[in-house]
Amino acid sequence: MADVVGFIGLGNMGGPMARNLVAAGFTVRGFDMVPAARSAATEGGVTVAETAAEAVHGAGTVITMLPSGPIMLSVWKEVLPLLPPGTLIIDCSTVDIESCRAAHALAADHGLAALDAPVSGGVGGATAGTLTFMAGGSVEAFGRALPVLQAMGKNMTHCGDAGAGQAAKICNNMILGISMIAVSEAFGLADRLGLSRQALFDVASKSSGQCWSLTSYCPVPGPVPASPANNHYKPGFAAALMLKDLRLSQAAAEGAGAETPLGQAATAIYERMETMGLGGRDFSAVFEMLTGAAPGTATA
Numbered sequence: 001m002a003d004v005v006g007f008i009g010l011g012n013m014g015g016p017m018a019r020n021l022v023a024a025g026f027t028v029r030g031f032d033m034v035p036a037a038r039s040a041a042t043e044g045g046v047t048v049a050e051t052a053a054e055a056v057h058g059a060g061t062v063i064t065m066l067p068s069g070p071i072m073l074s075v076w077k078e079v080l081p082l083l084p085p086g087t088l089i090i091d092c093s094t095v096d097i098e099s100c101r102a103a104h105a106l107a108a109d110h111g112l113a114a115l116d117a118p119v120s121g122g123v124g125g126a127t128a129g130t131l132t133f134m135a136g137g138s139v140e141a142f143g144r145a146l147p148v149l150q151a152m153g154k155n156m157t158h159c160g161d162a163g164a165g166q167a168a169k170i171c172n173n174m175i176l177g178i179s180m181i182a183v184s185e186a187f188g189l190a191d192r193l194g195l196s197r198q199a200l201f202d203v204a205s206k207s208s209g210q211c212w213s214l215t216s217y218c219p220v221p222g223p224v225p226a227s228p229a230n231n232h233y234k235p236g237f238a239a240a241l242m243l244k245d246l247r248l249s250q251a252a253a254e255g256a257g258a259e260t261p262l263g264q265a266a267t268a269i270y271e272r273m274e275t276m277g278l279g280g281r282d283f284s285a286v287f288e289m290l291t292g293a294a295p296g297t298a299t300a
């Protein structure tokens with residue numbers, strides 16, 4: 001029954017991921033608490049179950065895509081005892097390192113193969129089947145997971161043992177949060193100095209200041225036409241999700257005794273954005289907040 005996948009969490013990410021598994025020929029039994037998510041999944045060919053237990057029944061592989069570590073752990077605690085030894089369970093959610101390690105330990109207690117495999121690429125990547133997966137767990141579990149991961153994504157990296165995938169995700173997104181603020185500050189300063197945004201872009205994108213936040217996701221309208229700045233900062237990647245990941249990075253840093261002063265500052269800046277009611281805007285709208293531009297008024 002290796003071709004039956006139990007999928008729990010059919011939200012913005014999980015919904016399209018489950019549909020891509022169906023398109024690749026897997027039989028997918030899905031469950032979500034929210035009726036709207038269940039009906040959307042049904043339209044995509046997912047066989048929707050009434051409970052998580054029903055969704056995992058007879059599945060060779062189980063995938064969870066849930067909002068947080070505590071929720072993921074509670075679902076794992078519910079379904080793990082129901083799975084035959086040797087079943088592969090993969091968590092693709094972004095969660096805290098502690099919950100992730102606890103989940104791996106639980107899976108080992110039940111004789112299951114487990115993988116943490118968080119993703120980057122957002123809803124667009126989930127829909128297009130082009131996600132990047134960063135995985136933690138045994139080499140054997142990673143090898144077994146590849147056919148399902150390949151149905152949902154394009155790049156898969158085995159990062160190391162249990163928890164290494166979440167560690168990679170948290171570290172990557174801490175870089176992203178900090179670099180978006182750095183690029184936004186530079187454009188704000190350029191504005192004040194009378195330097196045109198296009199000139200700063202032309203120089204920095206070919207100099208040592210170049211990074212993804214500048215060249216692919218530029219926070220000011222103009223230089224990169226596809227960036228959310230040109231679309232009223234509609235996400236994209238919402239500031240609230242960036243704040244979630246930055247908070248995870250700070251919890252991980254505290255637990256591991258790592259100094260992350262810029263990660264701490266970036267977290268405070270995105271907390272300010274959320275307090276101002278801007279958590280639903282794309283995270284690159286941090287440019288507007290930092291420069292004092294009223295939402296939606298940044299111009300090229």
Ligand code: NAD
Pocket residue numbers: 008009010011012013014031032033034037052065066067068071075092093094095119120121122123236237241244
């Ligand atoms: P979402 O809120 O749209 O989806 C989560 C789904 O889980 C919801 O439909 C919810 O009803 C369901 N759920 C919650 N508790 C449940 C339970 N006990 N049993 C069954 N279903 C339950 O969130 P999302 O955007 O799909 O994100 C999912 C995960 O992916 C999060 O950990 C997020 O951080 C991560 N992620 C999101 C993005 C993105 O751009 N949205 C990008 C990368 C990673």
